Amino acid sequence: MMAIIRDTEQRPSPEALLEAARRENGGGRLKIFLGAAPGVGKTYEMLQSAHAKVKAGVDVVVGVVETHGRLETQALLHGLEILPRKALAYKGQTLDEMDLDGLLARRPKLAIVDELAHTNAPGSRHPKRYMDVEELLDNGIDVYTAVNIQHIESLNDVVAQITRVRVRETVPDSIIDRADDIELVDLTPGDLIQRLKEGKVYVPKQAERALEHYFSSGNLTALRELALRRTAERVDEQLLNHMQANAISGPWAAGERILVCVSEDPRAAGLIRYTKRLADRLHAPWTAICIETRRSLQLSDAERDRIATTLRLAEALGADALTIPAVERRIADDILTFARANNVTQIVIGKATRSWWFELVRGSVVHDLVRRAGNISIHVIAGDKLDPETFAGKGVRTAERAEAADPVPYVWSLALVAVALGISKLIFPFLGIENVDLVFLTVVVTVAVRFGLFPSLVASIAASLCYNFFFLPPVYTFTITDPTNVAAFFFFMLIAMIVSNVAARVRTQAVMATGRARTTEYLYSFSRKLAGTATLDDVLWATAYQTALMLKVRVVLLLPEHGRIVVKAGYPPEDELDQADLAAANWAWSNDRPAGRGSDTLPGAKRLFLPMRTGRGPIGVIGIDDDRTGPILTPDQTRLLDALMDQGALAIERVRLVEDIDHVKRVVETDRLRSALLTSISHDLKTPLSSVLGSASTMRKPGF
Known part of the structure; x- marks a missing residue:
């Protein structure tokens, strides 16, 4: 019966349904031939597919195809309608580009657009050809196009490192993700090198240079692996969307997760390090997950810090780190629900160290997973006994939580019992x-929802005593x-306790969800703000302001400059550092450890x-810092500060990388201009120098 109920509760993912609806109603379909x-042979394969569409009765028009003088490719253009190109005048030259307006007016069912990464000539409507493709798709026209792996933006640096050649024309990954179909056109390095030697790719002199540099066997093997991996990633995303849109319970072991x-x-x-090694061996994506239950509120600060540190380690090693609230009665059911929804094929969990009494009362997550996992493989890892100092913390003392007993909820609970x-x-x-x-039970539930567990327990006891004293004969005695x-009184008290416990649990989950939603909203707003900043000053100010706003503290940000650490931003802006603070800041930078107030190093700093x-x-x-004395942050605030610092640090690094790239571009352009200048000077001096050398040689001849 439970299995039937679970199956009926399986619903399609709203996100996957929206993605499917967008693809069905969002215009034309895009197919990319990737090499x-x-x-x-990308263009060759694309034209063959176009001929197959023509035979099937589809209206096909060639917008632009670059044959590069290859006879077999040119032969495939026969029998296809070719749209004349548009001539554009630029610096005294005439450049031919695809006639986008003509193609939109012709409005075929399928348009063939080669060279997706091509840069259009000045004067075109769009600077890049992939933008032309997007406009065709938005107008309901299907598109076949071709691109090489080195032109994908996210892989540009990787390709440059492999081939020592920086590709200037790139397409964003979003256009690859938008593709409805990707066909990998594959050729072994040996066959491609043979085609190159036979002159089927480049002219002989150009082919000889290519063989010496770009088209080496090692380079081609690495590029081939990149193409295979990128195609596999896209196919894996499509499979996951299909499963979620159709509420298909996983796993489908098409790829490891x-x-x-x-x-x-x-x-x-x-466990995190073991999973990282396992993922590297399987070349599989991996996720670290923590299920947050009511028991999570009872964890000590050290245990909460340990969870946060472990999740940060997972992120640093390349995993997706998630914390999700418990929904099912058993933690194993929440884990398996997430695993099946995300097509997980293997689950890694630690060997239980609980006592037999704990497992008898609360159950064993490991045993439940093994029994209920179905086709999902379960790795139960014992792990090593780590030194307690490994997770001793960051050397920063935290402020005690303000958990002073508040008598008001208890007074309200007794007052409501009196009203009842x-x-x-x-x-x-x-x-x-x-x-x-x-x-009386209504009052118990009200107190539990409004004030929590312990006031509701007090209300349960008070209600039970009133029920006995005023209504069970003999009245006015216990x-x-x-x-x-006796049985009625016992079951009344039992039901009151159970109801108060359940209502308090619901309240606790609501409070946890509200707090998590508020924090997530703040962090999301902060990430959007950082994404829209383009300068270092804007990033620093946004980081300082958001940290001060969320933690109610004063903030300064220091960055290295000319071998020392200097203040770059702060909130409020007029904050200054004294000598003790500067010493603590320099020590923290030099040793990559906390220093100053509340730490083990230079605690006298402000x-x-x-x-x-x-x-x-x-x-x-x-x-x-703030105006209070002693440690500044509570453990929860410390974990929030870690998240803020991570986002701020990544934004700072992004801005600096952009600045470095711009500097490299300027250096390259300077070298190019220098080379052009030297070439021009040498050409201008060549003729007079030749005349001087000729005259000097003549004068040295005998009899002159």
């Missing part, structure tokens, strides 16, 4: 004792003479300084 290098379960166990970091007692006394003569207990009333890091290492230092 590892020039000459593998790994999920590792993170808890407060000190050995969780070992008055109502019960009024209705008792008319409705009987059967309805009195419902009045004595119960009738055995039936501020606490923490290094900001990315995957490449420390990138700066953030300093915080």
Whole structure:
């Protein structure tokens, strides 16, 4: 029966349905013929597919095709309607480009547009040809196009590192992700090199240079692997969207996906490292997940820090790190629900170290996973016993949480029980004792939802005593003479306790969800703000302001400059550092560890300084302080600050990388101009120098 209920609850993913609807109603379909290098036969295969469409009765028009003088490719153009190109005048020359307006006016069912990464001539409507393709798709025209792997933006640096050649014309990954179909046109390196030697790719002199540099066997093998991987990634995304849109329960083991379960166990970091090695061996994406239950609120600060640190380690190693609230009664059901929804094929979990009594009362996640996993493989890893100092923290003391006992909820709970007692006394003569207990239970639920578990327990006890004292004979005593009333009193108290516990659990989950949603909203707003900043000053100011706003502290940001650390931004802006703060900031930067107030190093400083890091290492230092004495942040605020620092550090690194790229471009352009100048000078001096040398040679002849 439970299996039937679970199957009926399987619903398509809204995101996947929206994606499917966009593809069905969002215009034309895009098919990309992807190759590892020039000459593998992308255009040839694309034209063959076009001929097959023509035979099937489809209206096909060639917008632009570059044959590069290859006879077999030119032969395939026969029998296809070719749209004349548009001539554009530029600097005294006439350039031919695809006639986009003519193609839109002709409006075929399928347009053939070669060279997706091509840069259009000045004066065209769009600077890039892929933008022309997007406009065709938006107008409901299907498009066949071709591109090489080195032109994909995200792989540009990788290709440059492999081939030592920087490709200038690129297309964004979004156009690849938009493709409805990707056909990989593959050719072994040996066959491609043979085609090159036979002159089927380049003219002989150009082919000889290509063989010496770009078209080496090692380069072609690496590019071929990149093309295969990128195609596999897109196919995997399409498979996952199909499963989610059709509510298909996974896994479909078309490709490996790994999920590792993170808890407060000190050995969780070992699970992360094991999963990283497993993912590298299988060349598979992986995710680290933590299920947040009601018990999570009872964890100590050290255990919460341990979970946060473990998830940050997973992110640093390339995983997607997620924390999701528990929905099912068993944690194993939440894990399997996520795994099946995301087509996970393997789950890694730590060996249980709980006592037999704990597993008897709360159950064993490991045993439940093994029993319920179905086709998903389960890796149960014992892990190594780590030194407690491994997770001893960052050397920063945190402020104690303000959890002083508040008597107000308890007073309210007793007052509401008194109100319920008055109502019960009024209705008792008319409705009987059967309805009195419902009045008290209503009050218990109200207190549990409004004030939480412990006030509701007090209300349950008070309601039970009132029920006994005022309504169970003999009244006005706590004595119960009738055995039936003893059972009624016992079950009333039991039900009141259970109801208060369930209502308090719902309240706790609502409070957790509200807090998580608020924090997520702030972080999302911060990430959008950082994404829209283009200068370093804007990034620093946004980071300082957001940190001060969310943590209610004063913030300064310091970055290295000319071998020392200097203040670059702050909120409020007029903040200055004294000598003790500067010493703590320099120590934090030099040692990549916290320093200053609340830390183990230079605790006499006014501020606490923490290094900001990315995957490449420390990138700066953030300093915080407030008007209170002692440690500044609570453990929850410390984890929030970690998230803010991570986003800020990545944004700073992004801006600096852009600046470095611009600097490299300027250097390259300077070298190009220098070379052009020297070439021009040498050409201008060549003729007079030849005349001088000729005259000198003549003068040296005998008899002159």
